[in-house]
Each structure stands twice: as structure tokens, then as C-alpha cells.
Amino acid sequence: QFIPVILSGGSGTRLWPVSRVKYPKQFCELLDKPLQTLTIERLQKYGAGLLVTSEKLKDLTEKDILQNQLKIEKVLYEPTGKNTAAAVALACKYLELTGRADQVAGVFSSDALVLNQVEFSRALQAAVSSAQNGFVVTLGIQPRSPETGFGYIQVKDRALNTHTATEVMKFHEKPTLEKAQSFIQDGHYFWNAGIFIFKVSRMIEHFKKNEPTLWESINQLASDLSNLDAIYSKIKSISLDYAIIEKLDSDELRCVPCDIGWSDVGSWDALAEVTEAMPFTEHSLKKQPVQIASKSNSIFSHQKKKYTVVGCDDLIVVDTADATLICKKGESQKVKDLVDSLKISD
Ligand code: GDD
Ligand code: MG
Numbered sequence: 005q006f007i008p009v010i011l012s013g014g015s016g017t018r019l020w021p022v023s024r025v026k027y028p029k030q031f032c033e034l035l036d037k038p039l040q041t042l043t044i045e046r047l048q049k050y051g052a053g054l055l056v057t058s059e060k061l062k063d064l065t066e067k068d069i070l071q072n073q074l075k076i077e078k079v080l081y082e083p084t085g086k087n088t089a090a091a092v093a094l095a096c097k098y099l100e101l102t103g104r105a106d107q108v109a110g111v112f113s114s115d116a117l118v119l120n121q122v123e124f125s126r127a128l129q130a131a132v133s134s135a136q137n138g139f140v141v142t143l144g145i146q147p148r149s150p151e152t153g154f155g156y157i158q159v160k161d162r163a164l165n166t167h168t169a170t171e172v173m174k175f176h177e178k179p180t181l182e183k184a185q186s187f188i189q190d191g192h193y194f195w196n197a198g199i200f201i202f203k204v205s206r207m208i209e210h211f212k213k214n215e216p217t218l219w220e221s222i223n224q225l226a227s228d229l230s231n232l233d234a235i236y237s238k239i240k241s242i243s244l245d246y247a248i249i250e251k252l253d254s255d256e257l258r259c260v261p262c263d264i265g266w267s268d269v270g271s272w273d274a275l276a277e278v279t280e281a282m283p284f285t286e287h288s289l290k291k292q293p294v295q296i297a298s299k300s301n302s303i304f305s306h307q308k309k310k311y312t313v314v315g316c317d318d319l320i321v322v323d324t325a326d327a328t329l330i331c332k333k334g335e336s337q338k339v340k341d342l343v344d345s346l347k348i349s350d
Pocket of ligand 2: 270
């Protein structure tokens with residue numbers, strides 16, 4: 005057993021124009037339910053956990069929990085986003101303050117999809133027992149492309165064995181394209197799913213060793229959380245992957261390679277891929293276009309309209325009330341640049 009800790013403070017600009025600053029990816033109905041709702045529902049059978057998110061998302065979060073009757077023990081609202089190292093340190097401190105430092109916690113992104121629940125449970129079971137032995141455990145996903153936005157877990161034994169955690173040689177966060185290509189060729193590398201299972205007290209030790217200043221600040225947290233604003237105003241912004249995971253020795257880190265049907269739904273191309281085999285329904289974001297001399301076009305919209313395509317292949321069209329995106333398949337990573345350059349995110 006473990007305590008779920010769900011991180012939900014990110015913004016997901018690659019899914020503009022559906023994902024907006026005030027209405028980020030994890031709340032968008034990209035599938036039949038928002039990704040955050042699906043994530044909490046997937047984890048609540050392990051117990052009511054912690055949700056660490058941004059103060060700015062309070063209204064959306066409360067509504068989601070209430071409407072979907074989600075089991076959450078405590079929502080920790082961060083005054084400003086300081087990335088995932090701070091969010092995880094905050095959760096660890098809260099668990100320590102509430103007498104659970106000796107328990108196992110599992111950190112999950114709120115905005116990833118897991119399609120194979122059976123494999124997911126099996127992988128978590130292996131991860132939890134390895135975490136009880138003091139390891140920080142990651143879940144490894146068979147890489148499908150030389151994606152540069154992920155962490156890569158270099159393992160000793162490449163076998164896909166969901167029943168035991170395997171030895172990790174090194175963790176490489178967001179490599180260059182050349183490196184990612186060589187990792188894929190080598191075959192001993194898995195994608196990091198952004199899932200970390202560990203004993204709370206062990207993670208605190210890793211913070212003390214690798215991010216002492218950040219931990220010193222978080223460690224001052226009062227049990228009523230009243231000084232959270234003051235603490236957050238002075239801590240640095242860094243991801244857990246860079247701050248801690250990359251710095252762990254191979255005798256501190258383990259990986260459970262697994263086939264859980266994972267997708268981070270990080271771009272319109274990823275969503276097009278994920279929804280390929282899914283049926284078109286009246287309420288789904290994915291629309292069935294009427295096509296002539298056209299193929300492989302993906303249309304996403306919540307509008308009640310007829311979509312038609314003539315003589316075009318491999319397009320992604322995303323239509324919302326106030327903005328429309330037309331993008332060639334394979335190019336949707338660049339939506340982030342579009343949003344950055346036009347400052348059009350909200
Ligand atoms: N509470 C909180 N506060 N949550 C945050 C913050 C923050 O400041 N920043 C990000 N998050 C949440 C996001 O909402 C998301 O659910 C999760 O933390 C991961 O953050 P991302 O910003 O999406 O990370 P990433 O995609 O660049 O990289 C991570 O995930 C990849 C897999 O999706 C890394 O762990 C990679 O190694 C991994 O491959
Ligand atoms: Mg992400």
C-alpha cells in the first residue's frame with residue numbers, strides 16, 4: 005500500500021487552444037473525462053491521497069472533487085508554481101508532520117493517461133515492495149520515439165518484467181535529440197512516466213543531501229501551513245527529476261519496466277494517436293469529418309458543427325469558440341512556440 009500524491013500545478017501549453025492558462029490541460033475534456041479526474045479515480049482505490057496544485061486552480065479543483073465525488077485527503081495549494089521538486093518536498097513534509105514519514109508514497113502526474121489498469125496495479129505492487137526496501141522506484145515505459153521532453157531510465161537488464169524492480173544505471177532527464185536517438189538504438193533505456201514510488205523518510209534524506217537549501221525552507225513548514233506563502237516566496241524552482249532523481253546513485257534507484265498503456269497526452273499528435281482506436285461519440289472532443297479524397301485528418305472540437313475535408317491528408321484541426329489551430333501531423337510540438345511567441349495562452 006502507498007499514499008498517492010498527485011501533482012497538478014502545470015500548464016500544458018502544447019494543447020492550446022483547448023488548454024489555457026486559466027483552464028489547463030488536466031481539466032480539459034480531451035477524452036470522456038478530464039485527465040485529472042481520471043488520474044484521481046485510477047488511484048483512489050489505494051486510498052485518499054494528497055493533491056498538490058496551484059492556488060490559482062482552487063475553484064476548478066474544488067469543483068472537480070465535488071462533482072466527481074473524488075476521494076482526496078488533502079489539497080495542498082501552492083501560492084506560486086515552483087516546479088515539481090518543491091511540490092514533492094511539500095508533500096513529504098506534510099506527510100512527516102502528520103506522522104507518516106515511515107510510509108510509502110507514490111507521486112503521479114495529473115495529466116497522463118494509463119489505459120491498462122491491470123498492468124498498472126501489478127507494476128505498482130512491485131514498485132511499492134522495492135520502495136519498502138529503501139529504493140526510489142520509477143515506472144519505465146518502452147520508448148516509441150526519440151522524444152526529448154521525457155526522462156530516460158538506463159537499465160542493466162532490458163527485459164520487460166513487471167513483477168520485480170530492476171537495477172538502474174543512470175537517469176537522464178530531457179536529453180538532446182542525438183542522445184535520445186542513441187538511447188533508442190541501444191535498447192537499454194525506458195521513458196520515465198513521471199511516477200515515483202518511495203518511502204517518505206528516504207526521499208527526505210535525498211532532499212537533505214541534494215537540495216539542502218530547498219529542504220531547509222520546506223522543513224520550516226508549520227503544521228497549520230500558515231507560513232507556506234513566506235516559504236514559497238524564497239524557494240527555487242526546479243523539477244524533481246533534475247533536483248533529485250538524476251543525482252541518485254544506482255544503488256538508490258530502481259525501475260519497473262511495464263506496458264501500462266501510458267501516454268502523457270503532451271501534444272495534439274499524442275492525442276490523435278491515443279484516440280485513433282476510440283469511437284466517435286456525440287460528446288467526445290474528437291469529431292468525425294466528412295472527407296473526400298482525404299485521409300488521416302484529426303478534428304478536435306466541442307462545437308456542434310459539421311466538419312468537412314477535401315483533398316487534404318494528415319492535418320490536425322482544433323476548433324474552439326475563440327480560436328482555431330490548423331497543424332500538420334508530426335508538427336504539433338511547435339504549438340508551444342506558437343503560444344510563447346504570440347502570448348495567446350489565455
Ligand atoms: N503542484 C505542482 N506544482 N505541480 C506541478 C508543478 C508545480 O509547480 N509543475 C508541474 N507540475 C505537475 C504537472 O501538472 C504534471 O502533472 C507533473 O507535475 C509533471 O510536470 P511537467 O511539467 O508536465 O513535467 P515534464 O512533462 O516536463 O517532465 C516530467 O514528466 C515526464 C513524463 O510526462 C518528468 O518527470 C520527465 O522525466 C517525464 O518523462
Ligand atoms: Mg508533462
